[in-house]
Amino acid sequence: DAGVIQSPRHEVTEMGQEVTLRCKPISGHDYLFWYRQTMMRGLELLIYFNNNVPIDDSGMPEDRFSAKMPNASFSTLKIQPSEPRDSAVYFCASKQALGGNEKLFFGSGTQLSVL
Amino acid sequence: GESVGLHLPTLSVQEGDNSIINCAYSNSASDYFIWYKQESGKGPQFIIDIRSNMDKRQGQRVTVLLNKTVKHLSLQIAATQPGDSAVYFCAENGGTDKLIFGTGTRLQVFP
Numbered sequence: 114d115a116g117v118i119q120s121p122r123h124e125v126t127e128m129g130q131e132v133t134l135r136c137k138p139i140s141g142h143d144y145l146f147w148y149r150q151t152m153m154r155g156l157e158l159l160i161y162f163n164n165n166v167p168i169d170d171s172g173m174p175e176d177r178f179s180a181k182m183p184n185a186s187f188s189t190l191k192i193q194p195s196e197p198r199d200s201a202v203y204f205c206a207s208k209q210a211l212g213g214n215e216k217l218f219f220g221s222g223t224q225l226s227v228l
Numbered sequence: 229g230e231s232v233g234l235h236l237p238t239l240s241v242q243e244g245d246n247s248i249i250n251c252a253y254s255n256s257a258s259d260y261f262i263w264y265k266q267e268s269g270k271g272p273q274f275i276i277d278i279r280s281n282m283d284k285r286q287g288q289r290v291t292v293l294l295n296k297t298v299k300h301l302s303l304q305i306a307a308t309q310p311g312d313s314a315v316y317f318c319a320e321n322g323g324t325d326k327l328i329f330g331t332g333t334r335l336q337v338f339p
Contacts, residue, residue, distance in 0.1 A: 117271075144325065156272070156317065156329040169326065204271055210325070215260045217327055219271035 117220035119205050125226045131193040134223045136205030137186055146217060147180055147190050148204040156204075162188065163210075195227045236315065238334040247305040249316050249333045254299065257323030263292060263303045264317045266332070272317060275303070305335075313337045 118137040126132055138145045146161040160170040165182045173180070177196070182188040192199055202224050206217040241247045253261065259280040264272035278285045278292045278301075285292050291304040301318050315334050319327040 146326065148329075155331045158326055158328065161326055163325065206271075215321060215327070216262065216274055216277060217272075218274070219264075221271050 117205055117207055117218055119203075119220035119223050121223060122221065123224045123226075125228065126195055127228050128196055129194045130227075131191065132195045132199075132225060132227075134190040134203050134205075134225070136188045136190070136220060138188070138205070138207030139209075139218055140186065142207035142209045142218075143185070144208045144210055145182060145188050146206040146208075147188070148206065148219075149201045150204060150222070151201045159190070192225075195225075197227045200225055200227050236332050236334045238336060240336045240338060241308050243308060243310060243337055243339050245308055247303075247308045247312070247335060247337075249303045249305075249335065251301040251303075251318030251330050251333075252299060253301060253318070253320045253330070255320055255322040255328075256299070258320035259323055260321040261292070261294060261301050262319050262327065263290075263301075264319065264329075265312075265314045266317065267314045275316075308335075308337050310337050310339065 120135045143164050147159040148156050149159055150156045159172045160180045161168055162182045178192055180190045202222045204219050204222045206219045208217050262277040263275040265275050266272045276287045276290050276292050278294050283294050289306045293302045313336055315332045317329050317332045319329045
């Protein structure tokens, strides 16, 4: 299995531009999570999906952030408009809850820099 | 001005020694706990997990201890190697489907 795949690996954009981060979870996993990691706040949960349905988006910073999961193999996190304070590493993770398995598998992350 | 960020506690150990990384959790409803290792430029990588019906679990060179009375979790690494140098995170589930991560501890291994 290729693991959780995120793209792009790095993204540099200017303030005000739209940014779209992409994630392909591990096949067969029914949960998908988006985390953000910064020096200031550590690893924060933004939103998670179960069977493509958003379950908890209480961690989404504000209306500029949105996430979708149109099917079991793809999710996007969009920031519009982007701001310098959005600069961070964004991780996608997935898990299969069957059998009570709670272990999350993380992607390599997207390093976002907003200038 | 100077940026202020999380101050990661750092544990420095000599190669071959045992390492103990500690974590305090906050939610009494948590029934699942997990340790991750994160190397520079990579995503967190699973090390070991434990459920609340256990107080100890062993893996290869790693042991997790859980003390529910004082809400404390520890990760023990035997015969620490240079490749163990990384940031280590504990996480709890708060009795839910999600994982909430601690701030992390940096492990530095010296030859």
